Amino acid sequence: MSILKIARMGHPVLLRRADPVTGPSNPEIRRLIADMAETMADAGGIGLAAPQVHAPLRLFVWRVPAGGVAALLNPELEPLGEAEESAWEGCLSIPGLRGLVSRPARIRYRGLDAEGTPVTGEAEGMVARVMQHEADHLDGVLYPMRMRDLSQLGFTEELARAAEGNAR
Template sequence: MAILKIARMGHPVLLQRAVEVSDPTAPEIRRLVADMIETMEDASGAGLAAPQVHASLRIFVFRVPEGRGSGDADDRPVGTTVVINPRVQPVGEDLRLRWEGCLSIPGLRAAVPRHWRIRYSGVDTEGRPLGGEVTGFHAGVVQHENDHLDGVLYPMRMTDLRLFGFNEELAKAEALAAQHLAARQAAEAGR
């Protein structure tokens, strides 16, 4: 296995539609998937799509780490999952903003509108079908990674560029907002 180089925003591989995988069980696909998983884990990511490692194929890997899910019954922690030739379909009209980062856009994150509930399907490296109906973080990470397969980066989905910034600056703003809230609650409790 190997750590692969991650393409960054601006690289043409991230802006094209990836091609279907003709044989998900092929040894070169298994090797690529193993390297993608190792790369995702090394970068502490929640997901990674093949175009992000310069392979224009319809493959992504993801996980729903403990503590990242919404607690919804369809958004529980999930170990590393491989999805080849995915199909993703929104269920309902419920769109919610979710904070996203991307290994191809290091150091930044933004609030991106995503469908709260989706249905997805695909196959794994054994050719076995997988997927289901999911919500919350699980639904968001699948939508994010699937977008990579269509040449879409999360800033292209944004509706409010004021909710886009460097991780450090956003963390400072969140800490300041929490301090203001705590001070207001203390003042109200003292009345």
């Protein structure tokens, strides 16, 4: 396995729609998934989409609550209900920044797992947020594009200082 280079905001690979994964059992796809999981862990992330590592394919990995890493290939996500939640998001492709983003609170997802087996399920809370954030990368969308109020975008350190009441 290897640590892959993470594309940063401004790189064209992050702004295009990714291509479907064909042949999910292909050894190159399996290696990419393993390398993405290692890269995500090394960078301290909780999710990573293939375009973020310069692979314009419709797949992402994320850390699951029970431990370990899951992959979703050719994902389709749909909101369940009207409820939305706002929370602070960061991104390995936008290091050092955080933004307040509103997203559907619950989703249904479909796609293929790392073995190429069809999967479907529902997610809520942080898992739903991470899955939506990563799926956005597959459509060339970065979280600041989802923000309703850019005054809620800032450097992580400054936001932490402000939250502690020590803004300088």
